[in-house]
Amino acid sequence: MRTRISSVLLTPGVDRETHIPFIPDAEIHIDGNRIVYAGKAADAPSFAADKEIDGRGRLAMPGLCNLHTHTAMTLLRSIGSDLPLDRWLTEAIWPLEKFLTADAVTVGTELGMMEMLRFGTTSFNDMYFQMDSVAQAVTDCGMRAMLGYGVIDFDESCADLLPGIDFAEKWNGAADGRIRVNIAPHSEGATTRKCMERSLEEAKRLNVAIHLHVDETQKDKSGCLERRGMTAASYMNEMGMLDQPVIAAHCVWLSDEDIALFAEKGVTIVHNPISNLKLASGVAPIAKMLDAGCKVALGTDGVASNNNLNLWEEMKLMPMLQKGTTLDPTVVSPAQVLRAATLTGAEALGYSDLGLLKPGYLADLILVDFRTAHTCPWNDPESDLIYAVQGSDVSLTMVDGKVLYEDGRFTTLDEKDILARAEKEAQRILEAGGRK
């Protein structure tokens, strides 16, 4: 399939730029799953397209990368709201998760992908269980994902690690390369040292990243200091984990030394501002991390602590929270936000050809309506894009060169069927858990 998007306002994305570039009257040519041209229409080479997309009144930009989520938790949306993290987990979430069958995880993942596509997310990094169901759903839907089996270990049996390894071996590179895998020991506090070390070994052997939760709460931090005599960052560094690609979710309570270490080692920090606020975990010092040279990506976390997968909310909140808590309105620029939501995420997923709209890059992109009442008069496109645009302004989402969402319709997902199945499964789970 050869697709041309014409008459579009192009935002190629942000790499080292300090401002978001915008190219009016642009054209994008896509051949198969790759971009072959993205630039001024006047300079475009001739291109015989099978499919023409009229981009008038729309902005084309790289698809969003949601770097930390537990997608199938959609079925538990809003459960346990307004509880502290430990009670939320032990009283609300864990008692229900044991009723999440393979079929439940399938429909929960489909539901979450529907939501992500509708709001312009094209790839995500998922840590959960029943991961074969997740991988199959991603394969069928056409999204791009990095998937890891969440490993908990309190008895040094490392029992959860085995299915995680099997899963990783089975699915790495599947779905025409749209699926990548990682090893996902839940966190320092929910695993033994033995499990962490074996996770690292396996990640090295498989040449994949490690995805884990780091210092989400103040209690995580103090607990680690008590258990290990050092911070989680030092603990990971000491065992050599930071020489492997690491995706560290949350990092709300990193010390200045931890931040310097993560910057030096190139750890990708995933900022989940809404989840961190809602569970009262705190506000990660993202402005300081960016200043220190850390890689910062964005995530929604699961919807039970959010309660949706609309990454535009995180994109607006990331700079706002830093300005409001540091009392410095100049910190965190729109360009830094866009990079976090696209290229930094894509790089952490292991790609060097994703997250920008330029020739040779994978065609994961979205079109955003900007001729709306709430974005008019479009005085300052950078600020308008990050502070005024709504997730619902996304009118087309393309992954790997294929349109998966357009104007309210999904091309590979049956919306009505998924909503009905999701409601039925959620009802069953809540009843089984004694909540209905």
Add this chain to the structure above:
Amino acid sequence: MRTRISSVLLTPGVDRETHIPFIPDAEIHIDGNRIVYAGKAADAPSFAADKEIDGRGRLAMPGLCNLHTHTAMTLLRSIGSDLPLDRWLTEAIWPLEKFLTADAVTVGTELGMMEMLRFGTTSFNDMYFQMDSVAQAVTDCGMRAMLGYGVIDFDESCADLLPGIDFAEKWNGAADGRIRVNIAPHSEGATTRKCMERSLEEAKRLNVAIHLHVDETQKDKSGCLERRGMTAASYMNEMGMLDQPVIAAHCVWLSDEDIALFAEKGVTIVHNPISNLKLASGVAPIAKMLDAGCKVALGTDGVASNNNLNLWEEMKLMPMLQKGTTLDPTVVSPAQVLRAATLTGAEALGYSDLGLLKPGYLADLILVDFRTAHTCPWNDPESDLIYAVQGSDVSLTMVDGKVLYEDGRFTTLDEKDILARAEKEAQRILEAGGRK
């Protein structure tokens, strides 16, 4: 006109309830501009309707009240982003505002009302200038508003107060009672004591509220202490202002004593969380204020510090910010948020028959689609409503018994014409101000 909304999920709103009530399979009858029935369909009396609205898959709730905004600033959307408040005002906003003609304010207000209606806001409290243009636009559009002429006075001339009084006398109760007025001395820092006292006299004479900015920034607070030898709250109290209805925007830096005083005197505090973050003003201690018994309403502020008028963003952020900054996830309930966004606002606008959906109340209401991917499975309607719903899920907005927005169309505003005029005016203003 007699309208029936059938098969709807009814949220009558929140008064003293600690949880948001939901009534499934409900019906609402509207006769003229009043609700005559709102409750279970099974208990509904017979009602001959001229207009039938099918509410299946939708939730009916009171329309939102935006209690602090400068609507026509839509024309300056995103201008001066990422500057501190004083530079934002003196370098970006004020140099442009002098080019805001009566016509510009008309189209800026129309644009803002379009945006508010689209996201379910039915009434707003506006402080700006060229207020005749604002009042005429409100009259023509059909929204409900409280309007006040912003008064600044540094030389004791009180020159701005005169047009404010003329305006108030001319427009109070206009547009079939949809327009109410207030006296709006900008803030302690931007007015003399003489101006404040005369504002109070006029507010008493006209029997209207006072609308002003209070302790928006730390500098406002320290400046007031220096200038007046007391906090702004004490200053207002000392001159007897707190015995008049007062709408106090921001209140980010109130002391505990100020909070107790505002609670005792029944001052309505307007929380503008996004604007306060974006301008790095800080986070108002709303949880503490609610605990102290303060009246707390919600506002967007103007779009140059937001950058949109979608009050759902404030509704989600209000509880999130309090949880995340107090590290207590139990503070600020969905019911408190809904009350802030509806009934508390309606009461501050001077109504005792607005902000709830019950017989005898004014028919300002909205319908919200809740059969969407991002609100499925609707496990916990309270949390889903505040944390998962998007402003764009509003599919119908009714003010005073008339549908003003439905499924992407406005009944009294010409969208295409307003967008074109707004762009043209903004262009003219930015050019005149040397920004383009």
